[in-house]
Amino acid sequence: MPRLMDMGLDQLNSMLLEMANLSQRAVAASIEAYSRGRKEPEVKQMSDQLQALHRRVSDLSMEVIARYQPVASDLRFLKACMEISYGFFRYGRYALDITQVLDMFGDLKDCDRSDVVETAQKTQEMIRMSSEAFARRDVEMARRIPPMDDVIDRSYRENVRKTINGKGNLKCSMSAALILRYLERIADHASYIAESVEYIATGVEPTK
Amino acid sequence: MAEVSKPSSLNGVQPKFETKDLKAGFGSTWVLKGIDMKIPPNRVTAVMGPSGCGKTTFVRCLNRLHELTPGAVVEGEALLDGEDIYDRNADPVAVRRRIGMVFQKPNPFPTMSIYHNVVAGLTLNGERDKKKLDHAAEHSLRGAYLWDEVKDKLTNSGASLSGGQQQRLCIARALAVEPEVILMDEPCSALDPTATAKIEELITQLKKDYTIIIVTHNLQQASRVADYTGFFYLGKLVEFDETATLFENPKEELTERYITGKFG
Amino acid sequence: MTSTIITGRRQSWRRTFDRIMKVLIMLSVAIAVIPLFLVVADVVVQGLPAISWTFFTKNPPSPLAGYGGILNGIEGSLLMVGMGTLIAVPLGVGAGIYFSEWPESRLSFLSSFMNDVLAEFPTIVIGLFVYAVVVVPTRTFSAVAGALALAIIMLPIIARTTEESLKIVPTTLREASMALGIPRWKTIFRVVISTGKSGLATGILLGIARATGETAPLVVTAGYLGFPPTGLFQQTASVPYIIYNFGTAGYPNWTTVAWGAALVLVAFMLILNLSVKFFIGRKSTGVRAEI
Numbered sequence: 022m023p024r025l026m027d028m029g030l031d032q033l034n035s036m037l038l039e040m041a042n043l044s045q046r047a048v049a050a051s052i053e054a055y056s057r058g059r060k061e062p063e064v065k066q067m068s069d070q071l072q073a074l075h076r077r078v079s080d081l082s083m084e085v086i087a088r089y090q091p092v093a094s095d096l097r098f099l100k101a102c103m104e105i106s107y108g109f110f111r112y113g114r115y116a117l118d119i120t121q122v123l124d125m126f127g128d129l130k131d132c133d134r135s136d137v138v139e140t141a142q143k144t145q146e147m148i149r150m151s152s153e154a155f156a157r158r159d160v161e162m163a164r165r166i167p168p169m170d171d172v173i174d175r176s177y178r179e180n181v182r183k184t185i186n187g188k189g190n191l192k193c194s195m196s197a198a199l200i201l202r203y204l205e206r207i208a209d210h211a212s213y214i215a216e217s218v219e220y221i222a223t224g225v226e227p228t229k
Numbered sequence: 230m231a232e233v234s235k236p237s238s239l240n241g242v243q244p245k246f247e248t249k250d251l252k253a254g255f256g257s258t259w260v261l262k263g264i265d266m267k268i269p270p271n272r273v274t275a276v277m278g279p280s281g282c283g284k285t286t287f288v289r290c291l292n293r294l295h296e297l298t299p300g301a302v303v304e305g306e307a308l309l310d311g312e313d314i315y316d317r318n319a320d321p322v323a324v325r326r327r328i329g330m331v332f333q334k335p336n337p338f339p340t341m342s343i344y345h346n347v348v349a350g351l352t353l354n355g356e357r358d359k360k361k362l363d364h365a366a367e368h369s370l371r372g373a374y375l376w377d378e379v380k381d382k383l384t385n386s387g388a389s390l391s392g393g394q395q396q397r398l399c400i401a402r403a404l405a406v407e408p409e410v411i412l413m414d415e416p417c418s419a420l421d422p423t424a425t426a427k428i429e430e431l432i433t434q435l436k437k438d439y440t441i442i443i444v445t446h447n448l449q450q451a452s453r454v455a456d457y458t459g460f461f462y463l464g465k466l467v468e469f470d471e472t473a474t475l476f477e478n479p480k481e482e483l484t485e486r487y488i489t490g491k492f493g
Numbered sequence: 494m495t496s497t498i499i500t501g502r503r504q505s506w507r508r509t510f511d512r513i514m515k516v517l518i519m520l521s522v523a524i525a526v527i528p529l530f531l532v533v534a535d536v537v538v539q540g541l542p543a544i545s546w547t548f549f550t551k552n553p554p555s556p557l558a559g560y561g562g563i564l565n566g567i568e569g570s571l572l573m574v575g576m577g578t579l580i581a582v583p584l585g586v587g588a589g590i591y592f593s594e595w596p597e598s599r600l601s602f603l604s605s606f607m608n609d610v611l612a613e614f615p616t617i618v619i620g621l622f623v624y625a626v627v628v629v630p631t632r633t634f635s636a637v638a639g640a641l642a643l644a645i646i647m648l649p650i651i652a653r654t655t656e657e658s659l660k661i662v663p664t665t666l667r668e669a670s671m672a673l674g675i676p677r678w679k680t681i682f683r684v685v686i687s688t689g690k691s692g693l694a695t696g697i698l699l700g701i702a703r704a705t706g707e708t709a710p711l712v713v714t715a716g717y718l719g720f721p722p723t724g725l726f727q728q729t730a731s732v733p734y735i736i737y738n739f740g741t742a743g744y745p746n747w748t749t750v751a752w753g754a755a756l757v758l759v760a761f762m763l764i765l766n767l768s769v770k771f772f773i774g775r776k777s778t779g780v781r782a783e784i
Contacts, residue, residue: 022488023490024490060348089450090448091489092448092452092476092489093476093477093478093479093485093488093489094485094489095489096476096477097477097478149247189281223476224477224478281507292672293649294668294671297671299596299597300597322675322676323674324674324676325671325672325673325674326673327674328672329672329673330669330672332667332668332669332672334665336663336665336666336668336669338666338669338670338684338687338688339666339688340688340690341607349670349673350673350674351685353670353673353675353684354674354675354679355677384540384702390679402669402673403672403673406673449673482585486579
């Protein structure tokens with residue numbers, strides 16, 4: 022028999038799934054824009070939508086807590102909801118930041134974008150895994166995500182070193198550095214989302 | 230039978246009350262099917278569970294009230310500070326003087342004034358010294374957060390108070406006998422939210438001087454008031470832990486299902 | 494199509510029917526009450542002339558010899574009802590306490606025996622029993638025999654009302670007292686009986702009222718005496734006996750005395766019953782019903 026709060030919990034779940042979908046597409050679009058040199062105006066729209074959804078998730082979580090006094094797994098789910106929706110919201114925000122880099126720097130056709138694109142693909146894989154781990158509450162999959170973060174971190178630091186050493190075109194290396202920074206942040210959030218998924222199931226925050 | 234896990238915060242703490250394979254029932258039906266529980270001193274321990282799980286029977290065994298019902302049977306041990314209250318040589322009346330009880334529906338003695346209600350446990354046991362009685366009355370009524378409201382009408386009938394005040398009067402009456410343990414059987418279930426809040430606040434103050442065991446079917450009350458919570462189901466203790474842990478991350482599937490309302 | 498509003502004609506028929514029924518019921522009440530009224534009125538009208546100070550201080554006159562009183566009956570009734578009460582109250586209250594506080598005991602069946610059989614027992618038979626057991630061996634009617642008969646009549650009433658009054662006391666009060674470490678017997682006497690005391694008092698008064706009016710058993714146990722009691726093992730007068738003896742003898746002055754005695758008896762019963770109402774009115778088990 023469904024409980025009173027199940028309606029609220031189901032609504033939160035669908036909103037989060039929607040945010041997962043939306044944020045994945047936003048990041049993909051921004052990377053597309055970078056690698057093809059095109060403009061993708063709908064990224065802004067998606068980012069705004071994600072922000073609105075995040076606020077709604079936050080409000081609804083508070084309402085469920087105030088009205089239904091949830092405990093145990095329900096309570097953990099609500100705490101995780103707010104953290105995870107923040108993560109998806111940040112995905113969208115960074116996607117927007119990436120497109121803004123493109124606006125600022127203009128034409129990057131002559132740059133070697135392969136490094137960034139490769140890192141971007143790994144990042145997108147982390148995004149996809151974090152969304153799926155949440156959707157299916159798959160703790161196993163969630164545990165595989167944080168190690169992937171290290172790879173992204175290394176790539177970012179490599180690139181920064183290269184830029185410091187002054188090799189290559191300044192415009193190319195700077196834009197690459199900025200985008201890698203955003204990708205690195207996205208990867209961090211994917212890790213956080215994975216930790217939240219683990220928390221819902223086990224009630225334990227995994228220690229770093 | 231799997232052992233109920235012990236909260237780590239109680240390692241090395243001498244329990245105030247400890248039951249060993251405590252069984253109780255009526256006639257040939259066992260309601261309690263062997264309870265092993267350690268109740269820490271100067272803390273509030275809640276006993277909760279669905280109707281019929283044996284929580285009230287358990288608490289009534291702790292002050293030997295259960296055996297007063299015709300046909301009642303009890304087996305096993307209940308150790309108060311290490312001494313078995315069900316020992317062959319134990320005097321039930323003496324046991325009950327060390328353990329106070331507050332009931333679900335407030336039950337002040339209707340023929341007695343407020344003053345006489347509070348000191349009934351003393352006067353009916355022979356205490357005549359007026360000074361001692363006055364002192365006990367004031368001390369207990371203060372302890373029950375009731376002194377200011379009744380100090381000018383101590384001679385009024387006990388039944389002239391509101392429900393919440395009557396319950397505090399009953400608490401004062403229990404305190405006057407200077408027990409070590411106070412048992413409470415759903416003390417707020419007949420009261421409105423304001424009265425309930427006052428009594429819950431009182432309970433958290435009382436634990437400084439007494440060990441408190443409270444039966445409640447109200448999960449939120451247990452989570453507000455209790456330091457430790459035991460979950461009973463069908464006569465067995467399913468889980469016993471610090472309240473925060475039990476309510477955020479219970480170890481037993483049964484506990485999780487009960488507190489999230491997924492039972493039945 | 495049926496109308497939802499009752500049409501005028503059916504409505505007026507219904508009202509008339511209601512009125513007829515009302516009148517019939519009032520009539521039957523009147524018919525039932527009139528004999529009672531007549532009895533009381535008769536007693537008052539016939540008895541009042543006999544009442545005077547001397548009525549309470551003199552013994553009855555000889556036949557056809559003027560006025561007198563019922564001093565012997567009053568003192569005799571007081572003596573026997575008093576002794577009967579002294580016997581019946583401890584035994585009855587004790588039995589009532591036992592049945593109420595130990596309902597699971599093997600003797601509890603006696604409770605229903607008392608309530609169902611003894612309470613409505615024909616009092617003449619009780620009188621006959623006491624006659625056989627006391628009067629015959631002692632070869633005399635006596636106040637003791639009369640008191641004993643009255644005690645047997647009062648016992649079930651007192652036991653039953655005691656049991657019922659104590660049973661009404663909520664179990665939670667007993668538990669509260671026991672939980673304070675108060676022993677069982679103190680709980681019974683200081684808490685339970687204290688709470689149910691108005692019921693107990695009611696039962697005792699009802700028993701006394703019943704005993705005062707009993708005639709048949711006294712006829713075969715106490716007999717009659719023309720002056721106040723002379724000894725416990727002597728014949729003794731009683732007010733009901735005077736009514737019985739003097740009312741049917743045929744001498745006009747005796748008839749007056751009988752009516753006067755009847756009035757005294759009825760007045761006494763009235764006072765007792767009003768006292769019962771007074772006791773019930775003072776609620777001693779009332780708990781304010783505010784949650």
